[in-house]
Amino acid sequence: MFIDKFKDKRVYLPFVIVITSVLALVIMISLKQPPEEKEADQVAPLVKVEPIRFEPMQLDVNSHGLVTPKFKTQLVAQISGEISFIAPEFVRGGFVKQGQILARINDSDYQAYVIEARAALLSAKAGLQQEQALGAVAKDEWSRIKDRKPTALSLREPQLAQEQARVHAAEAALARAESNLERTIIRAPFHALIESRQVSLGSYVNPGNAVGEALSVSEAEVRLPVADNQLKFLINEGVGAKVILRGELQGQQTSWEAKIIRTEGVIDNQSRMAYLVAELVNPYGLQVPKPGDQTLSQATEHPLRFGSYVRAEVEGISLPQAALVPRHLIVDGKVPTLTAEHTLLFKPVTSLREQGTMVVVVDGVSDQDQLIVSALQYPVEGMPLRLPSEKKASVEKPNELNSTESTEQKEALAKKSD
Known part of the structure; x- marks a missing residue:
């Protein structure tokens, strides 16, 4: 009898195990909570902006x-002779004042020429005075003759003109001799820096020979x-x-x-x-x-x-208001800006000229407009954008969700263990 009952239990035992397992599975499924819905990640591109600043600007070139x-003069000799003196400042790099003596040519011969010219002038003047006296005598004599008219020759007018010419020639010769004597001194034509010097003591120069070069300072x-x-x-x-x-x-x-x-x-x-x-x-x-x-x-x-x-x-020229915009941000005459709604807006600008890596903009944008200075991979006007300050908030929210989810999981595990 006992054996028969044991046999009957062995027949029903598998069914009991299967039913118990199914019921346990159903209970576990019913107790499982559905996954929480997470907010979609923000896909708006992150951009960096800088305000556009308009201010008075001067456009230098x-x-x-x-x-x-301004003046560069080559000093040349105007007469011939031997260089007898050179000033210490008459060297390359030396500063000299206007009129300063730079060099001298031996002037002994030219002083003799001046003396000869003065003597010739005195002789010519004496001859002129003598001829003037003779002419006065001839004129007085002819004044007593009533029946004849005197000629120019009889009044010694040609002789007087000849003596006057001799005096003029002697004066010119003296002036030439004195000028040549003065030319023996080579002076600085202005306040100058000496760039070069081609002569030294004992050098012999002829008219036209280069002596040096002076630069006006x-x-x-x-x-x-x-x-x-x-x-x-x-x-x-x-x-x-x-x-x-x-x-x-x-x-x-x-x-x-x-x-x-x-x-x-x-x-x-x-x-x-x-x-x-x-x-x-x-x-x-x-x-x-x-x-x-x-x-x-x-x-x-x-x-x-x-x-x-x-x-x-x-x-x-001076501009009342202008702004500087990086040159690489202007594409087809437009610049990317961020609107108050955080969307992309391309604004056409009027540029005046390039200034290094910048462009001078005078119209098209306003003061304090937000200029997008970071690169956009696929820019489409009107697309939403976000700033670095918004990125931090979007990162903190998933952390809060994760912490909430982990707390609920811990509570569920605690109930199962009980």
Whole structure:
């Protein structure tokens, strides 16, 4: 009997296990919570913006050039002779004042020529006086003769004219001799820097031989090339405009102030540039010598030497309001901006000129407009955009969801364990 009952239980035991498993599975499925819906990730591109700033702006025109003297004179001998004196300052790089004696040619012969010319003049004047006396006598004698008229020869008029001519010739000879004597002294034609000297003591020179070369230090000039399309930014083509010259002096950046004095009025055949000429007064900063001083003295520590390469900023027109926009942001005449609704808007702008890596914009955008300065991969006008400040908020929200989800999972596990 007991065995029969045990056999009956073995028959039903598998069914009981299967039903129990199914019921447990159904209960577990019914207890499982559906996954929470997460908000869709934000796909708006992240951009960086900068405000556009309009302000008064002066459009300078940049150029460059070499500093040259306004006057460059080659000193030559006007007479022949031997060099008997050379001034200590008459060397390359020496500063000399206007009228200073640079060299002398032996003048002994020329002094003798002056003495001879003076003697000849005295002789001619004496002959003239004698002829004037003879003419007076002849005129007195002919005044007593009533029946005949005197001729010019009888009144000694030709002889008088001849003596007057001799006096004039003697005066000219004396002037020539004195001039040649003066030419034995070679003087500086202006306040100058000596660039070269071709003679030394004992050298023999002839008229036309080069003695040296002098550069005027009173004014310096810089020839500045300017593109023809840049002249419209200058008032009166730049004449009278202030110029700031910049260059290196003893390894340090230094600036000098100059002024545009003229334009050359032609376009260079090779460079196709117009040229402005800037003038700088007293480039070496020399002190004006007193009447008794024989040399020039330097009064500044920042001389602008001849031959220096300088960059120039020529004062141009002034704009009441303008803004600088990076050149690479302007595509087809438009710039990308961020609207108040954080969408992309392309605005057409009116640009005046390029200024290095920037462009001068005068119209099309307003002050404080948000200019998008970061790159957009596929820009479409009207597309939503976001700023870096919004990115932080979008990152924090998923963290909160994750923390909530993890708390609920912990509570469910605690119930199952109970």
